[in-house]
Amino acid sequence: MRSSNRKALLGLTLFLILFPVVAMNVTAIGHYLDIMIFVGIYCLINMGLSLLMGYAGQISLGHAAFFGLGAYTSGILCTKFSMSPWLAMVAGVGITGLVAYIVGVPSLKLKGHYLAMATLGFGVIVQIFFNEEVSLTGGPSGFSDIPGLSILGFSLDNDLCYYILVWFLVLLTLIFSLNVIHSRIGRALRSLHDSEVAADAMGVETSRYKIIIFVLSGVYASIAGSLYTHYVGFLSPSSFDFFLSIKLVMMVVVGGMHNIWGALLGTWLLTFLGYEWLHVFRDFDILVYGAILLGVVMFLPDGLVALVPRMSRVWKRG
Amino acid sequence: MTKITLTGQLIQYLFTGVTVGSIYAMVAVGFNIIYNVTDIINFAQGEFVMLGGLIMVFFTVTAKLPLPLAFVLTVAAVTGVGVLMERFTINPLKNASVLTMIIVTIAVSILFKGIAMFVWGKDPYIFPPFSGSKPLFFYGAAIQTQALWVLFMTAVMVVLMTIFYKKTRYGKAMLACADNPEAARLVGIKVNIMILISFALSAAIGAVAGAVITPISLMEYDRGALLALKGFGAAVLGGLGSFYGAVVAGIFLGIIESMCAGLVSSGYKDAVALILLLLVLYVRPSGLFGNVEASKIKEF
Amino acid sequence: MNTESSPVFLHVENLEKSFGGVQALKGLSFKVPQGIIKAIIGPNGAGKTTLFNVITGILPPNGGAIALNGISIEGRKAREIARLGVSRTFQNVEVFGRMTVLENVMVGRHIQSRAGIISTGFRLPGMRREERQIRENAMQHLTFVGLENRATELAGNLPLGEQKLLEVARALATDPKMLLLDEPAGGLNTRETEGLAALIHRILEQGITVVLVEHDMNLVMDISDEIMVMNFGEKIAEGKPKQIKNDPLVIEAYLGEEVDYSDL
Known part of the structure; x- marks a missing residue:
């Protein structure tokens, strides 16, 4: 791993250790721990999206569907079939991975706007499915009483334990993703960006890697979905609607889609905005979201993370 | 006896389908107008329809203006919105990547949606039909007069657009841009202006669609996305870029959807159009009526 | 090197490629024996780069056959051909x-x-x-x-x-068996070109067959074992550098070109 990544990883880990210590001792931000759990869950999805958009150069406007598939598989298997949550999570990964593969193979042959529309359409179809298959999903009102998670009989039912679990998985996924980026697979993907014809001539299997990354990002989203289910204990289709897909893309773009750290930054910022800092705007959050996204795309195409080197340069200069 | 009711029902479904389909057709034509000149799919296309409906509500119900005046003002207002969108977001980003352009139009659509929610809130709105709410009866089917207005407006749009493309200087210039932007530039066509006009026209057609459909289907702030998706389905089905293809495919999509809702399951009616969209994209991306050779689909 | 006795590595037979109405390759046939340096020369637009693009699978041919070590590769994808041991550089x-x-x-x-x-x-x-x-x-x-x-x-x-x-x-x-170089000396100065010639020889010493498209006649005459001359998508001459130098058809083909044919 590169030293810059190692430093950033160390910094993130330190922050994650200190965060609950501070949050739990300052009443005003005591509930930030809860928000950070959601940040972690969305970070899981968005690391996959970042690989897909920033490295494989593809877009998906349907990732809420993979998130939902993971969540519903976990929820249904645990409540209706009393399966162990961990096994259900694995089943979710299997099902979502399979769906991602089946959808990905034909979709990734499409380019640009067509891919965007195809994934958007797929996402809406899955949401309709959640709404209509009442006997399985509980329909529009969803279902509740989904059990929490435990490890070896030790319940993870409090925020701190869940925070540790979620962010531990985020760190693992982050390291996994960074490893992929700095490997032959990551190099193959990046080479496509610069010259598809030369990549082809070097024998890089363009379409194969696009599909692998698409499935991988679906798997990340599925794990996130399972974690979400067991945390909130309640599922309804509105949590996985197409606007969530758009919001996920937005988080990645605002943070900076060509950098996986950007995805983390964007997710953190927009989730806190949505759960906490935008409460002043109440229902008008959509307006603010639109304005932020438009502003970033127009004036900061590499996202907020692009400001980091600039700031550190200014800082070093004194 | 049962046979007659079935016929009546079928006619009812057919008519509903054609009505809704006309709206899809107008959205699809809106997509095509912009796509032909810019190669951009405007994800905010559905928002033009939503704004058309809600602004029409404002002028008729809130401002109590006479119908024709309200209609003209609505179309003018939404056209203005389209022009602003082009000037402030599309025009400054000339050489941006496809991915960026997708995200920009999505951002604009979110912004429009947000503004609509800010102004009108989350409730659906309606205003009275153009010619009263008394339906006509036809072989046992009840037909709303407003639906006839929808068909009439669609027909007017088709005729006007045909005249525009075939007879006017700007229309011909726009076709030239669609064909070969470099050559168009060389013969002195101002591609910039053509792009602006395409957004204005596209917004205007969206506004008309929104204004005529609202008395039937109501309108709320978040209706745009699904309309855009289905309109895009129609545009692809008809062969992206093809004007008449879009009209036929839009109406076709509306009929299929309405038949499915009536005869199979209303819950899955939205899914039908989308599954059809996916199938066409996967199997025959040049569209049902499009020419495979001429299809540029996998090139950009 | 005695090229007649080496086995044929690349065998191109009746290759056709057209763009719209323009025929870039018109029934082109030639062989490249294993372990030699073969140069392909010809005026701009003769179809040399198109030939490379078809051999490496970047463009599909409209007709004809290409065989690598007896395995037919025409119309295969670029990445498969790369795995069969063909690699290349690009003109631009x-x-x-x-x-x-x-x-x-x-x-x-x-x-x-x-x-x-x-x-x-x-x-x-x-x-x-x-x-x-x-x-x-x-x-x-x-x-x-x-x-x-x-x-x-x-x-x-x-x-x-x-x-x-x-x-x-x-x-x-x-780890290619054959390397296609598309105008490797284009834009290089004299010293760099000399280095390139030495480099190509060292590549050959590793047992890699080299095919190059090149305009620099000094380089071509200096390093090639065989030369094929193309014009308008056809082969107009093929042979050892000495033979090519004296071929009247070649001289004629180059007459209209701003190429330094006094070297030929």
Whole structure:
């Protein structure tokens, strides 16, 4: 791993250790721990999206569907079939991975706007499915009483334990993703960006890697979905609607889609905005979201993370 | 006896389908107008329809203006919105990547949606039909007069657009841009202006669609996305870029959807159009009526 | 070298390629024996680069046959042909500009490595070993072309001459049996061209068959074992450099061109 990544990883880990210590001792931000759990869950999805958009150069406007598939598989298997949550999570990964593969193979042959529309359409179809298959999903009102998670009989039912679990998985996924980026697979993907014809001539299997990354990002989203289910204990289709897909893309773009750290930054910022800092705007959050996204795309195409080197340069200069 | 009711029902479904389909057709034509000149799919296309409906509500119900005046003002207002969108977001980003352009139009659509929610809130709105709410009866089917207005407006749009493309200087210039932007530039066509006009026209057609459909289907702030998706389905089905293809495919999509809702399951009616969209994209991306050779689909 | 006795490595038969109404290749046939340097010359627009693009699978042919060591490859995908041992450089350099020089060559090792998503994600021991081998091998190829000091720079920042060398290193990293060089001397100065000639000889010594498209006649006459001359998508002459020099058809084809044919 590169030293810059190692430093950033160390910094993130330190922050994650200190965060609950501070949050739990300052009443005003005591509930930030809860928000950070959601940040972690969305970070899981968005690391996959970042690989897909920033490295494989593809877009998906349907990732809420993979998130939902993971969540519903976990929820249904645990409540209706009393399966162990961990096994259900694995089943979710299997099902979502399979769906991602089946959808990905034909979709990734499409380019640009067509891919965007195809994934958007797929996402809406899955949401309709959640709404209509009442006997399985509980329909529009969803279902509740989904059990929490435990490890070896030790319940993870409090925020701190869940925070540790979620962010531990985020760190693992982050390291996994960074490893992929700095490997032959990551190099193959990046080479496509610069010259598809030369990549082809070097024998890089363009379409194969696009599909692998698409499935991988679906798997990340599925794990996130399972974690979400067991945390909130309640599922309804509105949590996985197409606007969530758009919001996920937005988080990645605002943070900076060509950098996986950007995805983390964007997710953190927009989730806190949505759960906490935008409460002043109440229902008008959509307006603010639109304005932020438009502003970033127009004036900061590499996202907020692009400001980091600039700031550190200014800082070093004194 | 049962046979007659079935016929009546079928006619009812057919008519509903054609009505809704006309709206899809107008959205699809809106997509095509912009796509032909810019190669951009405007994800905010559905928002033009939503704004058309809600602004029409404002002028008729809130401002109590006479119908024709309200209609003209609505179309003018939404056209203005389209022009602003082009000037402030599309025009400054000339050489941006496809991915960026997708995200920009999505951002604009979110912004429009947000503004609509800010102004009108989350409730659906309606205003009275153009010619009263008394339906006509036809072989046992009840037909709303407003639906006839929808068909009439669609027909007017088709005729006007045909005249525009075939007879006017700007229309011909726009076709030239669609064909070969470099050559168009060389013969002195101002591609910039053509792009602006395409957004204005596209917004205007969206506004008309929104204004005529609202008395039937109501309108709320978040209706745009699904309309855009289905309109895009129609545009692809008809062969992206093809004007008449879009009209036929839009109406076709509306009929299929309405038949499915009536005869199979209303819950899955939205899914039908989308599954059809996916199938066409996967199997025959040049569209049902499009020419495979001429299809540029996998090139950009 | 006695070319008649070597087995044929590349066999092209009746190759056709047209763009719209323009026929870029008109029933072209030729052979490249194993282990030689073959140059393809001809005026601009003769179809030389098109020929390369068809052989490497970037463009599909409209007709005819191409065989590598007896395996027919016409119409196959570029990546399959790369795996069969054909690598190339590009006339208008196609380096991966936003990757480092070393990473460029490491992409060349792609088909010679196999780590999948799981082993790369978890950095399993096999993948680490392979990654180390990729790096060492790429570094060797950089040293081979003389770019070892540039390893950490961004490829897009190199001057043209070095980008061309980088493309050679990247192509060699695939362990090709045949290397296609598309105008390797284009844009190089005299000293760089001399270095290039030596480099091509060293490549040949590794047992790699070299086919090059080139305008620099001094270089072509100096290093080639065989020369094929093309014009308007057809072969107008083929033979040893000496024969080509005296071929009246070749001289005629070049008469209208601004090429220094006094050397011929």
